[in-house]
Amino acid sequence: MQVPYHYIGLDIHKRTIAFCEKRADGQTVGAGAFGATGESIQQWAEARSTPWVGGMEATLFTGFVYDVLTPYAVELQVGHPLQLKAISSAKHKSDAIDAETLANLLRADLFPACYMASPLVRELRRVLRYRNFLVRQAVAMKNRTTGILMEVGVQYDSSRIHRQGYFNALLDSLTETPASVRELLRTTRCGIEMFQSAQRRLLEGLKNHDHLRERVTQLMTIGGVGEITALTWALEIDDPTRFPNLKKAHSYCGLCSGRNESAGKNKRAPLSKQRNPHLQSILIEAAKLAPHHNAQLAQLHAAALERGYNRNRATCAVARKLVAYLMAVDKSGLDFEARSVAI
Numbered sequence: 001m002q003v004p005y006h007y008i009g010l011d012i013h014k015r016t017i018a019f020c021e022k023r024a025d026g027q028t029v030g031a032g033a034f035g036a037t038g039e040s041i042q043q044w045a046e047a048r049s050t051p052w053v054g055g056m057e058a059t060l061f062t063g064f065v066y067d068v069l070t071p072y073a074v075e076l077q078v079g080h081p082l083q084l085k086a087i088s089s090a091k092h093k094s095d096a097i098d099a100e101t102l103a104n105l106l107r108a109d110l111f112p113a114c115y116m117a118s119p120l121v122r123e124l125r126r127v128l129r130y131r132n133f134l135v136r137q138a139v140a141m142k143n144r145t146t147g148i149l150m151e152v153g154v155q156y157d158s159s160r161i162h163r164q165g166y167f168n169a170l171l172d173s174l175t176e177t178p179a180s181v182r183e184l185l186r187t188t189r190c191g192i193e194m195f196q197s198a199q200r201r202l203l204e205g206l207k208n209h210d211h212l213r214e215r216v217t218q219l220m221t222i223g224g225v226g227e228i229t230a231l232t233w234a235l236e237i238d239d240p241t242r243f244p245n246l247k248k249a250h251s252y253c254g255l256c257s258g259r260n261e262s263a264g265k266n267k268r269a270p271l272s273k274q275r276n277p278h279l280q281s282i283l284i285e286a287a288k289l290a291p292h293h294n295a296q297l298a299q300l301h302a303a304a305l306e307r308g309y310n311r312n313r314a315t316c317a318v319a320r321k322l323v324a325y326l327m328a329v330d331k332s333g334l335d336f337e338a339r340s341v342a343i
Contacts, residue, residue, distance in 0.1 A: 066078060
């Protein structure tokens with residue numbers, strides 16, 4: 001005889017995890033809290049005597065808890081934070097109530113589950129996002145360098161200021177500036193070199209990783225898609241088959257607006273904020289440069305401008321076409337072949 005599952009809602013926090021365990025008929029079997037350490041989580045999971053299905057909200061700590069609990073659960077789901085309105089809009093809110101709400105959503109089959117990548121993909125994605133963080137820090141240090149020079153009235157060549165030879169020569173010529181300024185400039189230069197060296201090492205490791213090498217090479221057969229765009233697509237999308245059509249992919253990439261229709265009136269809205277921001281920023285930047293390397297995308301960009309689109313809308317049109325190319329190559333497993341483009 002098959003034992004019916006129990007449904008467990010998990011409200012995760014930094015130090016503790018609240019849980020509520022229910023049967024299919026809604027009767028509460030157990031509730032409480034346990035520590036958020038790996039050992040405490042394992043001890044709690046091993047104490048479950050009935051097969052169970054678990055649900056938790058996506059947070060900063062969810063990946064760690066998910067990996068520890070996966071071997072013990074029949075099924076483990078991660079809830080989309082923006083779609084768990086039953087929690088965010090509740091009048092009375094506590095850890096116990098939140099865990100009970102998650103359990104009720106699970107047993108009613110109303111849990112808004114989101115996609116959970118494999119541990120390997122999440123690890124590589126973490127490395128790529130940290131590399132992007134280092135790039136932003138290097139740019140901030142470059143801006144700080146030019147800002148310091150402008151504060152003390154030093155004239156410099158903006159096209160060469162970040163080249164090592166020119167910077168060292170300029171620094172040696174600053175004999176009349178305060179010593180503290182020269183020391184600050186040396187410090188910012190060391191920071192720039194450190195950030196740039198670190199991000200290059202991380203990028204090289206990602207490019208040569210066995211899980212990514214072949215896929216990235218294939219994606220780069222698309223004109224206008226470089227290694228950063230290909231890596232970001234491969235790690236942020238992971239499995240392209242989870243998108244049944246291009247509209248879903250455009251929505252995930254943040255390349256379409258939200259719909260605001262009421263009483264038969266449609267209001268134009270900006271690009272939706274419910275998107276993957278890492279993928280969106282990379283695709284927009286790639287779409288600005290892609291027309292210089294891809295004749296089809298250049299034709300599409302020119303046609304959009306002729307229709308009266310401003311440059312931002314034309315760039316979005318190019319980004320959407322890039323997504324179509326990336327999806328086609330990723331799903332088919334074949335190199336890109338240029339064909340006539342529908343404008």
